[in-house]
Amino acid sequence: MLGHMARTLVVKATAGADAPERCAQAFTVAATAVAAGADVSLWLTGESTWFALPGRAQEFELPHSAPLAELLHVILSSGRVTACTQCAARRDIGPDDVLPGVRIAGAAAFVEEALAEGAQALVY
Numbered sequence: 018m019l020g021h022m023a024r025t026l027v028v029k030a031t032a033g034a035d036a037p038e039r040c041a042q043a044f045t046v047a048a049t050a051v052a053a054g055a056d057v058s059l060w061l062t063g064e065s066t067w068f069a070l071p072g073r074a075q076e077f078e079l080p081h082s083a084p085l086a087e088l089l090h091v092i093l094s095s096g097r098v099t100a101c102t103q104c105a106a107r108r109d110i111g112p113d114d115v116l117p118g119v120r121i122a123g124a125a126a127f128v129e130e131a132l133a134e135g136a137q138a139l140v141y
Contacts (some may be wrong), residue, residue, distance in 0.1 A: 024055065024056055024114040025057075025133060025135055026057050026137050026138075027130045027131050027136055028043050028050075028139050029062055029127070029138065029140040030043035030062065030063075030065035030141055031063045031064075031065030031140060032063060032064055032065060032141065033065040033076060034076075036089065037077070037079045037082075040077070040085075041077075041079045041082040041083075041085065042088075043059070043065070043139075043141035044088040044089065047059040047096065048087075048091040050096075051091055051095045051096045052091065054124070056096070057096035057097070057127075058096060058099065058130050059098045060126060060127055061098065061101065061104070062104050062127070063098045063101075066100050066101060066104040066105055067110075069105070069114075069119045069121075070086065070115060070116070074089045082094075089116075093119070097120070098119045098120075099122050099127075100122075101122075101127075102121055105121050108114050
């Protein structure tokens, strides 16, 4: 099904409501990769960190884009979602605040995932 694609896709979303098209692209690519059977890890950094909180993805709107909450649900169902430790701390977001299934981890974990054999990292 995946052909020559890398087995693991690590997607880092660096934008949120401040750059809605870039944000939606990250979520769309991650959800599409999950649907294609890839092992997907979505990292929420910068303003996208807010989407680790319950209800925040439902507030996001972008014409002609799939609803962010639905994309996030797809990613959480079969992939991994991580909020950046420093980004979360700057927004006073702790482990008890995030959606079920979202973890908080730092740069070392991102680098480990991105450098793993067979991994492809994309940053939006």
